[in-house]
Structures are given as C-alpha cells and as structure tokens.
Amino acid sequence: MSTEPRAPSHKHRVMSIKAGDLIPGWTVEAVDPEKMKIMAALLRDPNPIHLDPAAARALGLGDRVVNQGPVNFGYVQNMLAAWAGGPGRIRALSLRLTATVLAGDRLAAGGRVTSVSSGGLVECEVWLDVLERSGSPVKPPLRALAGTASVRPR
Amino acid sequence: MVTEEDARARIGHLFPGGLATIEPYADWLLRDVVGSPPARDDLAHPLAAFLLATQGLGVDLDDLFALFGTSAADGPLLGEWTVDVIEPLRVGQAYLVSGEVAGAVRKRGSRAGVFDVVTIAVTIADGSGRPHAIVRPAYVFPRSQP
Numbered sequence: 408m409s410t411e412p413r414a415p416s417h418k419h420r421v422m423s424i425k426a427g428d429l430i431p432g433w434t435v436e437a438v439d440p441e442k443m444k445i446m447a448a449l450l451r452d453p454n455p456i457h458l459d460p461a462a463a464r465a466l467g468l469g470d471r472v473v474n475q476g477p478v479n480f481g482y483v484q485n486m487l488a489a490w491a492g493g494p495g496r497i498r499a500l501s502l503r504l505t506a507t508v509l510a511g512d513r514l515a516a517g518g519r520v521t522s523v524s525s526g527g528l529v530e531c532e533v534w535l536d537v538l539e540r541s542g543s544p545v546k547p548p549l550r551a552l553a554g555t556a557s558v559r560p561r
Numbered sequence: 562m563v564t565e566e567d568a569r570a571r572i573g574h575l576f577p578g579g580l581a582t583i584e585p586y587a588d589w590l591l592r593d594v595v596g597s598p599p600a601r602d603d604l605a606h607p608l609a610a611f612l613l614a615t616q617g618l619g620v621d622l623d624d625l626f627a628l629f630g631t632s633a634a635d636g637p638l639l640g641e642w643t644v645d646v647i648e649p650l651r652v653g654q655a656y657l658v659s660g661e662v663a664g665a666v667r668k669r670g671s672r673a674g675v676f677d678v679v680t681i682a683v684t685i686a687d688g689s690g691r692p693h694a695i696v697r698p699a700y701v702f703p704r705s706q707p
Contacts (some may be wrong), residue, residue, distance in 0.1 A: 435596065442594045448588060450615050453623050453633045466636045476639035477611045481595030484607040488597075494607045495649035503641045 424529055424560065428517035438474050440510035446475045463509075474508040479552055483533050486516040491529075492561025498528065502554035506537065513539035515548070518556065531556045532539035562631035562704055568665040568677050571628060577619030578659040581685075583609045596619045605650045611642070613650065614683040614696040617658020629665075629679055631702045640678055641699035648693040658691065663697065664667070667704075675704040679693045 423493050428490045443457045455462035456473045480502055508514065518533040533556050536548035583605045591606045592599065600606075615622070626632050650656070663682035678699055685694040 415673075447593050449587060449612060451621055453621070454637070456636070457631065476642065477608060478594055479613065480642060481591070481597065481606070481608040482677075485595060485597050488607065493601075493604065495604045497607050497646060499645045500607070501643040504639060513679070514563055554605075 417541075423535055424523055425518055426520050427523055428520040430486060430490045430531060430533075431519070433482055433489065433516040435482055435512075435514040435516075438508055438510050438512045438514065440472050442478065443472055443474060443510070446478055450475070450477070450553055464539065468507055469509050471510040474510070476504050479504070479514075482514060482516045483518075483535055483552060483554075483556075486518060487531075487533070487556055487558055488561070490518075491558040496558050496560060497556065498559055499557040500533075500554065501556075502533070502552045504551065505553055506536060506549050506551045508551050509536075509540065512537050514551070521555075527559055529558050529560060531558065563677075565667040565677075568629060568667060568679070571662045571679075572630065572665055574662040576660040576681075577631075579617050579619045580655050580658070580703065581613045581617030581658050582655045583613060583629060585652055587612065596660075600629050600652070601654065603651045605652045607646070607650075608645075609650050609652075610644045610646070610685065610694045610696050611698075613656055613658060613685050613694075614698070615623070617656065617685070618660045618681075618683060619658075625681070625700070626702070629677065629702050636703055638701045640701040641697075643697040645695045646693070647691075648687075649693075650694060655688070657685050657688065657690065659686070664699075673703070677702045677704060 453511050460471055487497050516535045518531045520531050522530045535552035537545050538548050588605050591608050597606055639678045660683040662681035665687050669675050680699040681695045686692045
C-alpha cells in the first residue's frame with residue numbers, strides 16, 4: 408500500500424480556498440529597461456517614455472524610463488497563473504494603473520480572495536506594489552496597480 | 562484642443578479590425594518580458610490578449626492617438642485595462658479582431674488638469690465569430706496642465 412500523499416482533487420482544492428486567503432506573491436527584483444524595448448517592438452508602441460529617460464524626464468515622470476502598463480499586468484497574471492494552476496485559469500482581470508513603475512524598481516504582485524462561488528469561481532482583489540526605488544525602500548509601498556480578478560483554480 | 566464634444570463624437574467609431582495570431586516567438590518574447598515560466602502547452606501567456614487586441618485593431622497606437630487629436634509626444638497613458646476570457650487564447654491560432662470606441666469622458670483633476678478617458682472595446686473571436694476574449698483598454702489623453 409502506497410504511503411505517498413496524494414495531491415488534493417480539484418473539488419477539495421477549491422473547497423479549501425476561502426475569502427480572506429492571501430495569494431502567494433510574485434516578486435520582480437528589478438524592472439529591466441531592456442525588456443521595455445522588446446515590449447515596445449511587440450506592441451509597436453511609439454511612446455518614447457519607455458525608451459528614452461530624457462522623454463520621461465521632460466514629462467515629469469522621473470529620471471528613468473517608465474515600464475509599459477501591460478508589462479505590469481503581466482506580473483499580476485504570472486502570480487494568478489502560478490497560484491491557480493496555469494494561464495488558462497484566469498477568466499477575468501480588471502486593473503487600474505495608479506502609479507508609474509520605473510526601470511530598476513523592485514515590485515511585488517499580491518492578491519486576496521474575496522469570495523468563492525459554489526461553481527468554483529474564485530473572486531480576488533489584486534495589486535502590484537513598488538517596494539524599492541533607486542535602492543531605497545518605498546514606505547509605505549507605492550501601489551502601481553489595483554483591481555480584481557476571477558480565476559478557476561485547478 | 563479637441564473639444565469634449567469632438568471626443569464624444571468618436572464613440573461608436575469602428576476600427577478596421579483584422580486577423581491576428583500569437584506566433585510562438587511572440588509568446589516566447591512576452592514570457593521573457595514579464596519573467597513568466599516557459600509554456601508547457603499551446604496556451605498563450607494571458608498577456609497575449611493585449612497583444613492580439615493591439616495587433617488586430619487595424620491601426621497603430623499613433624493612429625488611435627491621432628483620432629483623438631493627440632500624439633505619443635503629449636504623454637498619453639493607459640489608465641485601465643479589463644479582459645474577460647471566454648476561452649483561453651492559444652499560440653498559433655488565427656483570431657478575428659474587431660474593435661470600436663466604447664466611451665470618451667472628459668475629466669478635470671486638481672493635479673492632472675484636463676484629460677480625456679477613452680475606452681476601446683476589442684473582441685477577439687475565432688473564425689466562426691465566437692468571442693474568445695473581450696478586452697477593454699482605457700487610455701488617458703492629457704489636454705492641459707492644471
């Protein structure tokens with residue numbers, strides 16, 4: 408007889424999730440300005456604030472290039488996918504951009520379960536915070552994204 | 562400056578739309594940009610919804626900005642983004658993308674000055690027209706300093 412623990416079934420996994428549970432966070436140690444160039448090319452995004460620090464400075468956005476909003480969304484999606492069991496588990500996401508993220512920033516995506524339906528759909532509040540800027544802690548953390556998500560965990 | 566009425570008159574404007582596909586290299590690059598683990602199957606990274614909506618709208622961001630009398634040099638920002646996923650998006654599948662201006666609201670803030678919030682509704686559908694995802698980006702177009 409096997410004594411190995413078995414992975415919880417989907418029903419048991421979802422049943423164990425409850426309002427108030429924190430979703431394991433997703434950390435970005437330092438936002439890489441080189442990734443912004445790749446994203447600008449993928450999106451054909453002409454906005455120079457993602458490419459040229461002088462353009463960001465001219466608009467009063469700081470001394471470094473500004474991360475694209477969609478890249479910030481991707482960090483939250485990474486967190487949800489890792490927790491829920493894959494990218495196909497995210498059914499809805501709504502995010503408001505509340506502050507800019509700059510090259511070099513240290514970030515943390517987080518979330519909290521707000522409700523679980525009988526059908527297994529989990530509603531969450533989600534966020535992305537800037538924890539460090541220019542090597543110094545940001546206290547309290549600067550909220551860059553705030554929103555909600557619906558996921559169907561595996 | 563574009564008037565509030567001018568901006569509102571764009572509501573209902575239909576974009577050309579078109580076909581869009583997340584190629585394997587684009588999914589790889591998206592994952593690299595956001596630090597996601599490599600794909601384990603043909604499901605695209607969820608951020609592919611943004612890319613498909615942008616690629617398939619049939620206009621560049623510059624054209625979208627120009628429709629509202631602004632340009633990248635004026636500092637337009639993405640203010641909000643919503644996606645509803647009916648079917649997870651897949652790498653290599655061709656999607657029909659259609660989009661329209663869903664909203665245009667002028668606002669005034671003590672710090673931000675006058676700005677317009679323009680919402681675009683983009684539907685990503687399969688070849689039969691069945692929606693797989695609906696994406697709603699809301700752009701902020703600064704109109705004047707406070």
